[in-house]
Amino acid sequence: MGTIQRNMSLTGDASDHLNTLQKIGTIIGFGGLAIIVLSLFNNFENNGLWLTISLLAIASGIILYARGLYMDKLQGIKNHGVWFKSISSRGFLGWIAGILLTGFYIILYFFAELLGLGQGVDGSNTGIVGLFDPLSRLLSGNPASQWFVYGTLYTVAILAFGIKFLMKYKHNRYEQLRTLSVMFFQTAFAFVIPELMARLNSDTFSLPYNDLKLMWPLNYYAFEQWRVDQFINAQTIGLFFLILAILIVFVVSPFLTYKYGKRWYCSWVCGCGGLAETAGDSFRQLSDKSMSAWKLERWMINAVLVFSVVMTVATISTYLGYDPNKYWFTKNVFLTSVAVFLTAVFAGVAYWKRKELKKDALTGAIGFYALTIGFIVLIAFIDLSQIKIDAANLSFGLNTKVYAGDAALRSFYAFGIGSIFSGVIGTGFYPILGNRVWCRMGCPMAGILGIQQRLFSKFRITTNGGQCISCGNCSTYCEQGIDVRAYAQKGENIVRSSCVGCGVCSAVCPRGVLKLENGPLEGRIDANQVLLGNDVDLMDLVNNKN
Amino acid sequence: MEHIIIIGNGISGVTVARHIRKLSDKKITIVSAETDYFFSRTALMYVYMGHMKFEHTQPYESWFWEKNNITLKKGFVKHIETATKTLEFAEGDSLKYDKLIIATGSKPNKFGWPGQDLKGVSGLYHKQDLENVEQYAPNNKVCKRAVIVGGGLIGIELAEMLSSRGIPVTFLVREKSFWNGVLPDGESGMINRHIKNHHIDLRLGFNLKEIKSDENGQVSSIIITETGEEIPCNYVGLTAGVSPNIDFIKTSDIELGRGVKVNRFLETSVEDVYAIGDCAEQRDGGIDQRRPIEAVWYTGRMMGETLAQTICGNRIQYKPGHWFNSAKFLDIEYQTYGWVFAKPRENEAHFHWKHEDDTKCITVCYDTTTNLFLGINTFGIRMRHEVFDRWLTEQKDVNYVMDHLAEANFDPEFFKHFEKDILNAFKNNLITA
Numbered sequence: 015m016g017t018i019q020r021n022m023s024l025t026g027d028a029s030d031h032l033n034t035l036q037k038i039g040t041i042i043g044f045g046g047l048a049i050i051v052l053s054l055f056n057n058f059e060n061n062g063l064w065l066t067i068s069l070l071a072i073a074s075g076i077i078l079y080a081r082g083l084y085m086d087k088l089q090g091i092k093n094h095g096v097w098f099k100s101i102s103s104r105g106f107l108g109w110i111a112g113i114l115l116t117g118f119y120i121i122l123y124f125f126a127e128l129l130g131l132g133q134g135v136d137g138s139n140t141g142i143v144g145l146f147d148p149l150s151r152l153l154s155g156n157p158a159s160q161w162f163v164y165g166t167l168y169t170v171a172i173l174a175f176g177i178k179f180l181m182k183y184k185h186n187r188y189e190q191l192r193t194l195s196v197m198f199f200q201t202a203f204a205f206v207i208p209e210l211m212a213r214l215n216s217d218t219f220s221l222p223y224n225d226l227k228l229m230w231p232l233n234y235y236a237f238e239q240w241r242v243d244q245f246i247n248a249q250t251i252g253l254f255f256l257i258l259a260i261l262i263v264f265v266v267s268p269f270l271t272y273k274y275g276k277r278w279y280c281s282w283v284c285g286c287g288g289l290a291e292t293a294g295d296s297f298r299q300l301s302d303k304s305m306s307a308w309k310l311e312r313w314m315i316n317a318v319l320v321f322s323v324v325m326t327v328a329t330i331s332t333y334l335g336y337d338p339n340k341y342w343f344t345k346n347v348f349l350t351s352v353a354v355f356l357t358a359v360f361a362g363v364a365y366w367k368r369k370e371l372k373k374d375a376l377t378g379a380i381g382f383y384a385l386t387i388g389f390i391v392l393i394a395f396i397d398l399s400q401i402k403i404d405a406a407n408l409s410f411g412l413n414t415k416v417y418a419g420d421a422a423l424r425s426f427y428a429f430g431i432g433s434i435f436s437g438v439i440g441t442g443f444y445p446i447l448g449n450r451v452w453c454r455m456g457c458p459m460a461g462i463l464g465i466q467q468r469l470f471s472k473f474r475i476t477t478n479g480g481q482c483i484s485c486g487n488c489s490t491y492c493e494q495g496i497d498v499r500a501y502a503q504k505g506e507n508i509v510r511s512s513c514v515g516c517g518v519c520s521a522v523c524p525r526g527v528l529k530l531e532n533g534p535l536e537g538r539i540d541a542n543q544v545l546l547g548n549d550v551d552l553m554d555l556v557n558n559k560n
Numbered sequence: 561m562e563h564i565i566i567i568g569n570g571i572s573g574v575t576v577a578r579h580i581r582k583l584s585d586k587k588i589t590i591v592s593a594e595t596d597y598f599f600s601r602t603a604l605m606y607v608y609m610g611h612m613k614f615e616h617t618q619p620y621e622s623w624f625w626e627k628n629n630i631t632l633k634k635g636f637v638k639h640i641e642t643a644t645k646t647l648e649f650a651e652g653d654s655l656k657y658d659k660l661i662i663a664t665g666s667k668p669n670k671f672g673w674p675g676q677d678l679k680g681v682s683g684l685y686h687k688q689d690l691e692n693v694e695q696y697a698p699n700n701k702v703c704k705r706a707v708i709v710g711g712g713l714i715g716i717e718l719a720e721m722l723s724s725r726g727i728p729v730t731f732l733v734r735e736k737s738f739w740n741g742v743l744p745d746g747e748s749g750m751i752n753r754h755i756k757n758h759h760i761d762l763r764l765g766f767n768l769k770e771i772k773s774d775e776n777g778q779v780s781s782i783i784i785t786e787t788g789e790e791i792p793c794n795y796v797g798l799t800a801g802v803s804p805n806i807d808f809i810k811t812s813d814i815e816l817g818r819g820v821k822v823n824r825f826l827e828t829s830v831e832d833v834y835a836i837g838d839c840a841e842q843r844d845g846g847i848d849q850r851r852p853i854e855a856v857w858y859t860g861r862m863m864g865e866t867l868a869q870t871i872c873g874n875r876i877q878y879k880p881g882h883w884f885n886s887a888k889f890l891d892i893e894y895q896t897y898g899w900v901f902a903k904p905r906e907n908e909a910h911f912h913w914k915h916e917d918d919t920k921c922i923t924v925c926y927d928t929t930t931n932l933f934l935g936i937n938t939f940g941i942r943m944r945h946e947v948f949d950r951w952l953t954e955q956k957d958v959n960y961v962m963d964h965l966a967e968a969n970f971d972p973e974f975f976k977h978f979e980k981d982i983l984n985a986f987k988n989n990l991i992t993a
Contacts, residue, residue, distance in 0.1 A: 479945025
């Protein structure tokens with residue numbers, strides 16, 4: 015039997031065809047981007063006007079394109095041609111987009127002066143940053159920074175691609191509400207409110223830029239000295255925010271995760287998640303579903319979590335150590351309480367959840383626990399701030415500063431995890447590695463929420479009896495690289511720490527097999543070898559034996 | 561060590577192999593002429609539509625087979641010599657088995673239409689069929705129009721596939737309404753309208769007379785029996801059902817009917833030879849109200865689960881539970897639990913509810929003398945298999961089912977619920993009936 019090997023992406027041209035509205039959208043959108051790029055070379059007379067035109071053009075370009083894409087389609091799943099289109103199948107356009115995005119992040123993080131930051135008279139902004147000055151002054155009263163530029167574009171992307179997503183999933187209220195939620199939290203909590211609150215700052219009163227929903231450890235600088243000091247110095251209102259931040263991490267988040275799974279944060283609230291679910295939606299199918307990727311994920315995300323805990327503990331204990339009278343805590347009380355807390359959590363899990371932990375998970379947990387406690391003991395006996403680290407030795411001479419030990423940890427974390435992993439790789443590589451590679455492999459917040467979700471949550475994705483036909487749509491469109499089908503075809507619920515509850519597996523399932531649910535803890539994980547629909551005696555015989 | 565050979569690497573063959581492996585360390589070989597690895601046949605359409613790549617239709621990574629010590633052999637069996645327990649391959653080699661499981665599935669029906677073997681004519685069953693569609697209907701420049709003959713589950717999938725690439729589709733359906741031999745009128749009518757809303761040229765009540773060829777032996781048009789109308793086209797999809805893929809067994813002494821004849825234990829007429837899945841035919845007629853040949857994914861899997869027990873020493877009958885099935889008609893999902901026939905049979909009644917948006921409906925079948933709930937068809941509303949399976953076992957009456965319909969809802973969170981509307985309609989229906 016002859017087999018014809020044809021590259022379908024070369025022949026399926028119906029899906030790569032742009033209609034008139036899509037073409038208009040493309041022109042307008044890229045026109046808006048072009049204004050931003052042009053501002054690098056030419057200081058406009060009226061930045062406010064040009065910025066308005068540019069942002070409106072970008073947003074309306076995206077929306078017009080989406081309208082062209084979906085307007086004459088009936089309600090339903092819109093994945094025609096996903097694997098034929100160059101942009102969404104790691105084709106030429108995908109690689110170009112990946113390179114441009116990565117380049118943008120590198121400039122943003124490390125060469126902001128190229129964007130015009132502080133390049134004008136008396137340190138005023140020129141170029142792109144200068145273009146954004148009027149909007150920044152309007153909101154916070156201050157000139158823009160590269161972070162303001164980034165925050166604005168980020169918000170515009172979530173809003174415009176969010177509208178595209180709403181059009182795509184107009185038949186699915188779960189997807190609609192979830193998307194409206196991330197659009198709201200990004201615009202209000204991450205962008206407008208903190209900018210407006212900056213207006214309250216004066217010579218005698220100042221609060222740090224505070225995105226309330228950005229929790230530690232995703233917000234890895236949440237408890238750095240300058241922030242904590244600012245909060246404490248701002249008295250009642252500052253203490254309120256500081257205590258709120260701690261309560262969110264230790265009370266609110268565990269409670270919501272228990273009730274609804276980590277999705278309450280990762281796909282309803284989080285800004286990284288928000289961008290991934292909107293601008294990144296076209297790349298969700300690119301996540302790696304192999305067993306080896308899963309193994310890598312489990313080591314990597316937990317290693318980052320340990321790193322973030324150690325780094326934070328080191329930071330806090332250092333300033334508690336050299337400024338013992340300023341805070342309620344002393345260094346040793348703090349370190350002891352952290353160690354006791356972690357030990358209690360670990361012992362509790364190892365005892366009560368021992369049946370749910372497979373051998374490799376337990377081994378990993380013991381290893382990571384021992385590593386964390388080891389570092390805490392180390393920190394107790396040495397004063398990190400007295401250690402000097404010459405960064406030149408570690409950075410091939412690129413960074414010539416000398417850091418104190420705790421600052422070195424912070425800087426290395428901020429560089430390696432905060433900038434390179436979450437930004438350059440996490441977002442820049444959307445078109446190559448998929449839209450959630452940071453959330454899956456690197457986010458320490460997702461790591462904590464994931465452990466909670468796996469062990470202490472009512473959330474699961476239910477498999478509908480024996481209805482699975484193993485088609486693979488669920489696995490293909492899982493942005494977290496979960497092989498959903500592997501569970502569904504065994505009639506097993508999906509209870510995975512990495513699941514962010516985006517609901518797309520359920521949406522794309524052609525047979526109505528998957529449903530995101532919160533239910534009782536009992537029977538949450540249940541593999542069936544013989545599926546519902548077969549001989550009742552056989553089902554009993556085989557399923558109960560395991 | 562006992563050598564089990566399975567011919568066919570579809571859902572039936574792979575399920576039986578996996579379960580034998582769980583229960584024993586017997587030597588297992590799976591033979592296939594179609595593909596190297598197991599793939600989900602039902603997902604072929606998504607490859608053509610660009611939702612997935614072919615690799616995505618393979619439920620197991622390639623290391624799975626070696627890890628579980630299951631040997632995969634690519635080859636076409638041309639003869640089974642049961643006396644010496646030998647398989648002879650078209651490639652010239654042979655293999656000895658101790659037990660043989662035939663799980664070769666189906667092939668598309670061809671009813672002797674003139675031109676049915678022309679280039680550009682195919683069914684949609686095997687991977688090779690997909691390659692055919694890809695070759696003759698890659699886009700709307702090469703394929704100006706496609707005609708699909710036969711209005712069943714595969715026909716509508718093929719129509720959706722072709723129109724996803726912007727190819728105009730004419731869909732010839734013999735029945736007066738789509739899949740009306742299975743679906744009650746209300747449902748079938750709703751699907752007719754949905755097909756037309758997708759700009760598919762649905763022709764109800766028409767038959768194919770012949771397929772005409774161009775000078776290269778390739779399809780150029782078809783002729784409709786009833787009207788004599790000639791429709792120019794570059795691809796013809798034959799989707800008038802499937803039949804057991806058993807031609808290669810005809811030279812053996814295994815008893816065949818339309819399929820491989822098996823008893824309730826899935827044993828054929830020859831000792832140590834078994835048949836499961838689409839190619840097996842129950843010799844005593846269908847089980848319960850089922851057909852003797854069940855060409856359904858789920859039943860293939862269930863036969864595999866069952867036969868593994870017998871092969872491994874626990875000889876048991878194939879005793880499927882309550883009937884269930886599912887499909888998707890373009891954008892509308894369909895599930896069925898229990899029995900709902902196209903027309904109510906004696907002492908049966910149907911309650912039909914349809915949403916005003918014309919994409920959701922249900923039909924409930926019950927016994928008019930006992931009020932016993934017999935089955936439900938649901939379109940556009942997902943329902944729980946487990947709940948209906950339990951209600952059928954507990955023999956709930958139809959009033960109970962209608963009152964508790966919300967328990968069975970399986971739609972995603974925040975979806976609009978219709979149980980109240982349905983219940984009200986049901987009550988009104990009883991009053992007016």
